[in-house]
Amino acid sequence: xxxxxxxxxxxxxxxxxxxxxxxxxxxxxxxxxxxxxxxxxxxxxxxxxxxxxxxxxxxxxxxxxxxxxxxxxxxxxxxxxxxxxxxxxxxxxxxxxxxxxxxxxxxxxxxxxxxxxxxxxxxxxxxxxxxxxxxxxxxxxxxxxxxxxxxxxxxxxxxxxxxxxxxxxxxxxxxxxxxxxxxxxxxxxxxxxxxxxxxxxxxxxxxxxxxxxxxxxxxxxxxxxxxxxxxxxxxxxxxxxxxxxxxxxxxxxxxxxxxxxxxxxxxxxxxxxxxxxxxxxxxxxxxxxxxxxxxxxxxxxxxxxxxxxxxxxxxxxxxxxxxxxxxxxxxxxxxxxxxxxx
Numbered sequence: 001x002x003x004x005x006x007x008x009x010x011x012x013x014x015x016x017x018x019x020x021x022x023x024x025x026x027x028x029x030x031x032x033x034x035x036x037x038x039x040x041x042x043x044x045x046x047x048x049x050x051x052x053x054x055x056x057x058x059x060x061x062x063x064x065x066x067x068x069x070x071x072x073x074x075x076x077x078x079x080x081x082x083x084x085x086x087x088x089x090x091x092x093x094x095x096x097x098x099x100x101x102x103x104x105x106x107x108x109x110x111x112x113x114x115x116x117x118x119x120x121x122x123x124x125x126x127x128x129x130x131x132x133x134x135x136x137x138x139x140x141x142x143x144x145x146x147x148x149x150x151x152x153x154x155x156x157x158x159x160x161x162x163x164x165x166x167x168x169x170x171x172x173x174x175x176x177x178x179x180x181x182x183x184x185x186x187x188x189x190x191x192x193x194x195x196x197x198x199x200x201x202x203x204x205x206x207x208x209x210x211x212x213x214x215x216x217x218x219x220x221x222x223x224x225x226x227x228x229x230x231x232x233x234x235x236x237x238x239x240x241x242x243x244x245x246x247x248x249x250x251x252x253x254x255x256x257x258x259x260x261x262x263x264x265x266x267x268x269x270x271x272x273x274x275x276x277x278x279x280x281x282x283x284x285x286x287x288x289x290x291x292x293x294x295x296x297x298x299x300x301x302x303x304x305x306x307x308x309x310x311x312x313x314x315x316x317x318x319x320x321x322x323x324x325x326x327x328x329x330x331x332x333x334x335x336x337x338x339x340x341x342x
Contacts (some may be wrong), residue, residue: 032136036075040068041092045098048182053091056195058091060109069096069105076102085110093182116179121193123175123298124227126261127167130296134189145186147175148223152187156194158201158216163278164291171293172197200299208306214243217292223305224293228257231322236304238326242316244308251314253283317341 047067052058061073070076082162085106092114096105104156119137121130127149135142149169158174158292173190174197180189201220209219222243230236246253260266262279275282281290297305315333319340327333 001286019143036071037079038071038100039101040071041098043098046095047098049094049096051089051091051094051109052185055089057086057089058334059257064105066068067096069098069100070102079330080106089284090114091203115182117181117182117184118177119203120177121173121175121296124234124295125175126295127170127173128264130173139180139184140186140189145190148186148190152190154190154194156198158206158220159194160217162217162292166281166292168292169194171224171296173296174200175296175298205302206308212306218289219305220297220302221289221291221293223297224253225257225289226293226304227297227301228295228325229255230301230304231318232324233300235316236300236325237307237309238311238313239324240304240307241309241311241317242313243328245312249314250254250287252285252287255283258283258290258294261290 047069049063050065051063051067054289055063055080058073058079061070061076064070064076066170077086079102080089083106084283089106089111089142090109090112092112094108095115096108100108117137117139119139121133127135127146131140131142131145131149134140134145146167149167154169154297156172159168161168169190173193176196178189178196179190184192201216205219212219214222222240225243226236226240229230230239243253243255243294258268258281259270259274259277262277263274263283275284278285280286281294283290311326312328315327315330315336316324317327317333317336317340318324325336325340327336
């Protein structure tokens with residue numbers, strides 16, 4: 001009797017095997033359907049993500065799961081351990097895609113392929129124009145940027161607290177195309193631009209300026225005048241030569257761009273009243289260079305300031321195509337004005 005009962009309760013090996021195979025089959029189907037390493041969805045929607053410095057693998061997983069970029073935090077952590085990625089993940093600002101697979105996400109986060117914001121500052125922009133352009137892109141607070149440009153402490157040998165300058169950094173924020181990380185502070189953006197200026201206006205350039213009898217502030221000021229006055233590349237060294245000649249002859253520079261800097265706008269035609277504005281930047285009233293740059297000169301303008309053309313020209317007048325006619329005497333200059341200024 002006991003043997004019969006025992007025989008009936010004894011598990012059927014074949015039945016257990018079938019159940020196990022069925023479980024494995026169903027699990028495989030579920031994993032294939034779930035695809036834990038695959039993308040969350042097929043859409044190519046881009047998602048900006050910030051991974052803070054010092055984030056643990058779990059914290060990174062939670063950030064990604066919150067942004068619907070991964071399916072499961074535990075799978076993320078397990079995969080990172082198995083592949084060794086857990087020690088390679090980098091902090092930063094990223095733009096990830098919901099169509100990325102888990103291996104693709106790990107590749108991005110381990111290589112530090114961070115999102116970058118690009119902006120371009122054209123030659124001849126003033127500090128105020130730079131601040132406005134950056135503020136429009138949402139990169140800076142315009143008022144804070146201008147305050148730093150006026151009074152910020154930046155450790156570069158060419159930056160001095162010159163008397164009567166409107167902005168201490170005017171002329172030294174180099175015009176170029178930059179890439180910065182999102183969330184960069186005003187100070188960080190200014191530093192990047194100053195570093196670029198230092199690379200262009202290097203020690204060799206500073207030494208050449210001293211040979212010409214100019215300090216850094218004066219050389220960059222002169223370069224800014226060239227930048228604003230010259231529209232044609234061939235005219236830059238000639239305009240530079242005219243400025244040097246007038247300075248050496250004790251003549252007032254009488255450069256319209258300095259008046260426009262005072263006005264804060266580029267008027268197509270200045271009036272006699274404009275030329276009478278009391279300002280240290282008014283080169284119609286004040287002898288010598290203005291107290292500081294009036295814009296950010298590019299490399300070509302800086303090179304022209306360091307290498308003026310050796311001529312006897314003392315005057316120039318702009319033609320309608322942006323090029324200039326150069327004259328040695330006031331009489332020649334008046335004839336040129338009569339001909340080209342209509």
